[in-house]
Amino acid sequence: MRKSKKANQNLRNIVNERIDILMNLAEKETKRGNTDRVKRYVTLSRKLAMKIRMSFPKRWKRHICKNCDSFLIYGLNATVRTNPKESCVTITCLECGNIVRIPYLKEKKLKRQLKYKERTENSNPNPNPIENSILNNN
Template sequence: MKKKFLEKKLKKIAYERIDILMNLAEEEAKKGNWERAKRYVFLARKIAMKMRIKFPKKWKRRICKKCGTFLIYGKNARVRVRSKTYPHVVITCLNCGAIYRIPMIREKKEKMKEIKNRNNQKK
């Protein structure tokens, strides 16, 4: 019982520290201190790996998996929405050229449900 409680507490602390480090990385990246921002990202990822926890989704998409830089959309990252074969968001790191595709399947399903509900209400 005590071990589980301690483990939850440690994981909560780890998430808090990751959040603090990522906020610091964002501030430093906005100032132009890319190396310091990269170091904060490295430390946050190290904490997550050490504690065996998932990296928070809101920060996960702001990090380049290839070079580890903090991505600021419009400055060192390009974001495009594509809908050819399947709807997705394409994020390109302008430092190393890495490309990340995030599918928008859930959004498409929600939109279809909404259209379906409108049609049912009209009948």
């Protein structure tokens, strides 16, 4: 028999709270240097999300190395670089060497659209070429 939506939502809230607790503990242990405990916290939190078929929270997703299950703290055990040629942010895990590339095409597209709007508004208020020639002759 199916679970009700309310029961499912309550379960999701509980799992979200537990994931937050485990990930906060993983962050603290990473700063202390207990890598075994960190990997255990990360695997437990990922298993919790998989158990109820819930996507892992976005705020924590970028802080986990999918290869070695370590908690990434940028500057401590991970490096972050922007690559304008590929339009992506590159995150490298310093423990296993895994590289994750995150594209930022939406931001570039928005910037391009804003630039185009400014250019069209400032360049020519009257787009009709016949009216422009009449106005320029007078």
